[in-house]
Amino acid sequence: xxxxxxxxxxxxxxxxxxxxxxxxxxxxxxxxxxxxxxxxxxxxxxxxxxxxxxxxxxxxxxxxxxxxxxxxxxxxxxxxxxxxxxxxxxxxxxxxxxxxxxxxxxxxxxxxxxxxxxxxxxxxxxxxxxxxxxxxxxxxxxxxxxxxxxxxxxxxx
Ligand SMILES: [Zn+2]
Numbered sequence: 001x002x003x004x005x006x007x008x009x010x011x012x013x014x015x016x017x018x019x020x021x022x023x024x025x026x027x028x029x030x031x032x033x034x035x036x037x038x039x040x041x042x043x044x045x046x047x048x049x050x051x052x053x054x055x056x057x058x059x060x061x062x063x064x065x066x067x068x069x070x071x072x073x074x075x076x077x078x079x080x081x082x083x084x085x086x087x088x089x090x091x092x093x094x095x096x097x098x099x100x101x102x103x104x105x106x107x108x109x110x111x112x113x114x115x116x117x118x119x120x121x122x123x124x125x126x127x128x129x130x131x132x133x134x135x136x137x138x139x140x141x142x143x144x145x146x147x148x149x150x151x152x153x154x155x156x157x
Contacts, residue, residue, distance in 0.1 A: 009040055013052050013152060014035050036053070048064070061152070062144040063142065066141070075135050082128050088124045095114075
């Protein structure tokens with residue numbers, strides 16, 4: 001049913017119905033929404049604007065659709081950034097373990113690169129999965145303007 005059709009992309013207009021956070025010790029976020037699925041056509045090249053309607057409230061939502069090549073390029077860049085983050089993580093971690101494991105002579109402090117490697121590890125741990133998840137979710141469709149509580153969600157083919 002959800003076979004990918006060349007030149008089109010599946011997305012959904014999401015209407016957030018409610019967003020509650022309950023609990024004190026363990027916070028639970030409960031979001032309910034209503035999605036309106038759409039299959040929009042990609043332009044042959046460049047980008048174009050599509051007008052969509054939210055089925056929950058009839059609001060008009062405008063989205064920008066990029067062509068296949070540009071979408072693939074962006075996905076490729078995001079994956080490369082994810083791979084680079086993993087590389088930085090591995091290198092900084094190796095360095096930190098190497099330097100941190102040394103017994104320093106009296107009065108000598110750790111090299112300045114040591115705290116930098118710790119910061120790099122912290123950033124890369126956050127960045128690698130973020131770039132990867134973003135690359136999976138990127139459809140080349142972005143929200144231009146829509147009333148509050150509306151969004152454009154990717155739909156898996
Ligand atoms: Zn709506």
